[in-house]
Amino acid sequence: MATIVAAPASSRSVRERRWRILRRAARARLAPFGAAVMLLAVTVALLAPVVAPYNPLKQNLDRTLSRPDRVHLLGTDNVGRDVLSRVIFGTRVSLAAGFGSVVIAVLAGGLLGLLAGYAGGRVDGLVMRMMDAVLSFPPLVLALALGAVLGAGLTGVVIALAVVYTPTFARLMRGQVLTITAREYVDAARALGAPGWRIAWTHVLPNATAPIVVQASLSVAFAILAEASLSFLGLGIQPPAASWGSMINAGRGYLQQAPWIVFGPGAALFITVVGLNFVGDAVRDALDPRLRA
Amino acid sequence: MGLLILRRLVATIPVLLLVTAGVFALIHLTPGDPIDAMMAESVDDSVKRELRQTLGLDRPLHLQYATWMGRLLRGDLGRSIRNQEPVIENVARRIKPSLQLAGLAMAISLLVATPIGILSAARRNSTLDRFGTSFALFGICMPNFLIALLLIFLFGVTLRWLPISGYVDPMEELWDGLRSLALPAITLGLALAAVITRTLRSSMLEALSEDYIRTARAKGLSDGAVIRRHALKNALIPVVTVLGLQLGTLIGGAVITEYVFALPGVGRLVVDAVFARDYPLVQGVVLLIAVGFILSNLMVDLLYGWIDPRIRHR
Numbered sequence: 001m002a003t004i005v006a007a008p009a010s011s012r013s014v015r016e017r018r019w020r021i022l023r024r025a026a027r028a029r030l031a032p033f034g035a036a037v038m039l040l041a042v043t044v045a046l047l048a049p050v051v052a053p054y055n056p057l058k059q060n061l062d063r064t065l066s067r068p069d070r071v072h073l074l075g076t077d078n079v080g081r082d083v084l085s086r087v088i089f090g091t092r093v094s095l096a097a098g099f100g101s102v103v104i105a106v107l108a109g110g111l112l113g114l115l116a117g118y119a120g121g122r123v124d125g126l127v128m129r130m131m132d133a134v135l136s137f138p139p140l141v142l143a144l145a146l147g148a149v150l151g152a153g154l155t156g157v158v159i160a161l162a163v164v165y166t167p168t169f170a171r172l173m174r175g176q177v178l179t180i181t182a183r184e185y186v187d188a189a190r191a192l193g194a195p196g197w198r199i200a201w202t203h204v205l206p207n208a209t210a211p212i213v214v215q216a217s218l219s220v221a222f223a224i225l226a227e228a229s230l231s232f233l234g235l236g237i238q239p240p241a242a243s244w245g246s247m248i249n250a251g252r253g254y255l256q257q258a259p260w261i262v263f264g265p266g267a268a269l270f271i272t273v274v275g276l277n278f279v280g281d282a283v284r285d286a287l288d289p290r291l292r293a
Numbered sequence: 294m295g296l297l298i299l300r301r302l303v304a305t306i307p308v309l310l311l312v313t314a315g316v317f318a319l320i321h322l323t324p325g326d327p328i329d330a331m332m333a334e335s336v337d338d339s340v341k342r343e344l345r346q347t348l349g350l351d352r353p354l355h356l357q358y359a360t361w362m363g364r365l366l367r368g369d370l371g372r373s374i375r376n377q378e379p380v381i382e383n384v385a386r387r388i389k390p391s392l393q394l395a396g397l398a399m400a401i402s403l404l405v406a407t408p409i410g411i412l413s414a415a416r417r418n419s420t421l422d423r424f425g426t427s428f429a430l431f432g433i434c435m436p437n438f439l440i441a442l443l444l445i446f447l448f449g450v451t452l453r454w455l456p457i458s459g460y461v462d463p464m465e466e467l468w469d470g471l472r473s474l475a476l477p478a479i480t481l482g483l484a485l486a487a488v489i490t491r492t493l494r495s496s497m498l499e500a501l502s503e504d505y506i507r508t509a510r511a512k513g514l515s516d517g518a519v520i521r522r523h524a525l526k527n528a529l530i531p532v533v534t535v536l537g538l539q540l541g542t543l544i545g546g547a548v549i550t551e552y553v554f555a556l557p558g559v560g561r562l563v564v565d566a567v568f569a570r571d572y573p574l575v576q577g578v579v580l581l582i583a584v585g586f587i588l589s590n591l592m593v594d595l596l597y598g599w600i601d602p603r604i605r606h607r
Contacts, residue, residue, distance in 0.1 A: 133311035137583045140545025141563060145579045148567040149322045149330075225436050229549055232438045233564055245438075252442055252553070256450050266439045273434040 031282035037275025045091040054082035056089040056242050065258040074264040077247075078254055083264040086242035090265055093154060093236070093243040094272065097227035098220045101161035106216050109166040113173025117181070118200060128174065131167035139164045143226060147235040154237045157230050161223050172215055176208035210287040217283040221276035228269050244269045297598060301591055309587065313365065316580045317358055320350075320572045331374060331570045344374065348573065370577035375569050380577030384559055390460050391558035394477055394547060401482030402489055409486075410493025414501060414528075415520060425490060432487020437546045441480040441553040448476060458555040477554045481546050485539060492535040496528040503527075530601055537593030540586060 044051060053073075060080030068075040074083035116127040134142070143160040150156035180186060181204065189199050230236050231245025239246060244265040251261030323330045327350065328341050349357045364371070370380035413425030432440075449457035455475050463470025500506065501524050509519045548560035555561070559578065566574040 129307050129311055132308045133315055136308055136312050136587050137315075137579070138541035138544035138586055140541075140548055141579060141582050144548065144563060144567055145319055145575055146322070148570070148575060149319055149572070151324060221434070225434075228436055229438065229545075232436075232549070233552060234568065248438065248442065252445075255442065255446050259446055262439075262442055262446075266442070270435055270439065273436075274430065277430070277434055 030278040034275045034278025034280075034282060037271055038279055041091055041095060041272050041275070044088055045095045048088050048092055052082075052085040052088040054085040056081060056085040057240050058082075065254060065261075067258075068260055075258065075260040077251065077258070077261045083247075083261060086247055087244070087264050087268045090242045090244045090247060091268065091272075093231075093241070094224050094227060094269070097154060097158055097161065097236070098224035098276075100158045101223045101227075102165060102216050102219045104158065104162035105165035105219070106169050106212060108162065109169025109171075110173045110212060112166070113170040113175075114177055114200060114204070116170065117174040117177025118196065118204075124174070127170070131170045134163065134167045140226065140229060143230060144233065144235065147230055152235050152238055157227055157236050160230070161226055164226070165219055165223065168215060168219070169212060172211055173208060176211060177204055180204050180207050214280070214284045214287050218277070218280035221273045221280060224269070224276065225273055298595060301594060305587055305591060309584070312583050312587070313362065313580065314358070316576050316583070317361055319576055319579070320348075321354070323572075327572060331572055365580075370580065371573040373566070373571050373574040375571050375574070380574055380581070383562060383574065384578060384581055387557055387559045387562045389462070390474075390556050391547060391551070391560060393463060393474060394481065394550065394556065394558060395543060397474055397478035398481035398485060398543070398547075401478055402485035405482065405486040406489035406493060410490045411497060411520060411525065413490070413494040414497030415516070417498065422494075425494060429487045429491040429494070432484050433491070435484070437480055437484055437549040438553055440483055441476070441550060444476050444480055445553075460556050474556075477550045477556055480553075481543065481550050484546055485543060488535055488539055488542075489532055492531050493528060496531040497524055500524040500528045530597070533593065533596060533600060537590055537596075540589050540593070544582060544586065 058081065060076065062080065063072070063076050064078055064080045066072060066076045066080075072082050072084065074087060077083055077086070112127050112131070116124040137145075143157070143164050146160035146163055147156050150159055177200075181199075186199060186203055189203055194202075227236060228243070228245035228248070231243040232249045234246070234249065236245055237243045239250070247265040248262050248269075251258070251265075254261055320327050328345050328348075332341055332344065345351050349360055352360075361371075368381070372379050373383055376383075409425045409428060413422045416422055445457045448455045456473055457476065459473055461469040461473040463474065497520075501520075506519060506523055509523050514522075544560070547558065548563055550556070551558040551560035552564050559582070563575065563578050563582070565571075566578060
């Protein structure tokens with residue numbers, strides 16, 4: 001009977017807590033703008049073939065370097081491809097790289113941090129020194145070197161960025177594990193004979209997620225910037241496929257005649273990163289325990 | 294202090310060992326045969342065999358690592374497979390423009406960020422503060438290459454005030470040298486300035502709310518004196534932390550900036566080596582950059598001890 005009564009009460013309190021967090025996130029002044037940008041970017045990425053006015057790969061040599069007008073809202077590039085359509089398809093690459101690399105980094109880093117914090121001793125020492133070693137490389141240089149050996153393309157870039165971001169999440173998770181396992185409710189669970197994996201799954205993980213989510217939401221924006229930088233250098237998705245970074249690199253040779261080739265993808269990149277930063281800040285404000293009432 | 298330096302140096306040894314292992318492993322992460330990746334298909338098999346022997350790739354992995362580490366300890370970082378020059382000589386030739394760029398960028402960032410950060414905090418919620426926070430947001434969200442292209446478009450293409458590529462050594466021709474480094478240094482400096490502005494503003498706000506500031510004001514000190522003598526000194530500690538944390542971003546930014554402005558620095562060397570698939574050169578330069586990064590972080594760590602005695606005595 002007690003269980004029957006307790007279950008709806010606890011699910012209601014969880015719902016209320018989630019609602020409170022959401023309201024707190026929405027209260028951040030610029031969060032609605034960030035959320036709108038993110039929603040727009042995701043929608044555009046998913047519906048790219050539907051919303052793009054032209055085929056992003058189709059060349060039209062009669063209309064090369066044409067100014068933005070009603071037919072081509074963001075103009076055309078040096079081989080007459082529609083810049084807007086390429087920006088729209090580029091959204092897919094940027095979001096896939098940003099979210100993909102951070103999701104892999106959260107999983108890998110979370111697991112390594114959990115292992116290090118839980119096992120302690122030599123395992124902890126080895127895992128964390130490995131993470132320190134990865135952090136000893138300037139992020140872009142490491143991503144560049146890894147991208148070079150893994151080969152140009154989206155997969156190589158996603159893996160390279162995931163490696164770069166993994167130590168941040170491993171450190172964060174380890175710190176959380178050490179804090180949480182020292183709490184009394186974990187001692188109580190241990191005293192009741194709960195096995196290690198169950199304590200990790202039911203007590204440590206749910207309580208450690210808040211800072212991980214905050215860090216992940218802030219990391220996506222930087223991962224998108226890093227992907228654009230690698231694509232700009234020529235390591236990302238290969239031409240003729242469109243990515244914002246590679247479009248900007250291709251357009252820099254035409255800066256004088258056709259600056260719109262650079263400004264279209266540049267504006268898309270900047271607005272997306274600003275929007276994601278606002279969302280990240282709002283998530284941090286909502287989940288940061290120091291700000292909780 | 295000596296003991297602190299020694300302790301820190303000893304602590305970096307295992308990390309350095311793992312870094313070397315990581316750099317050694319780079320070449321083996323290549324999907325397929327690294328020799329095939331480095332050389333075109335048309336290259337004769339005997340040439341490929343010779344390179345494989347020169348790099349020791351025909352030997353067992355543990356022996357390769359032992360030989361590579363042995364060479365490393367003797368200061369031999371290997372040779373470029375393109376120009377056959379030792380990695381050290383390649384880097385030595387390119388280090389000057391990179392250091393000049395980093396120094397100028399750092400100076401520009403401090404010159405821009407210090408007044409904006411201080412004024413933003415001192416005049417909180419004013420128009421000036423909104424400008425300061427918008428500037429910081431702009432700098433943080435804007436990738437280096439986009440700032441570079443905007444500056445090229447404005448000062449190089451439209452106004453034609455500054456050269457958009459090439460390098461002249463300021464030690465030989467001061468004016469032309471500074472002009473050639475101006476746009477790259479502003480590009481790199483603005484990104485760094487944004488981060489410093491944000492940190493300085495928040496640390497100044499924190500410092501300005503402390504009791505000792507109220508006491509200083511109660512003594513009748515002017516706003517300027519309170520900020521200069523009391524708030525700023527304490528607010529600078531987090532700025533040093535951020536400068537240390539931003540070293541990696543600065544190096545990454547230098548790679549992009551040198552690439553865009555065709556500066557013959559170490560960053561450009563990395564990009565060229567990556568695209569030439571010159572893996573021994575990539576390994577050598579990446580290792581040197583990582584070691585430089587570790588040592589710079591160590592210096593920043595020691596700097597805290599000098600700035601903040603509480604850390605030294607801990």
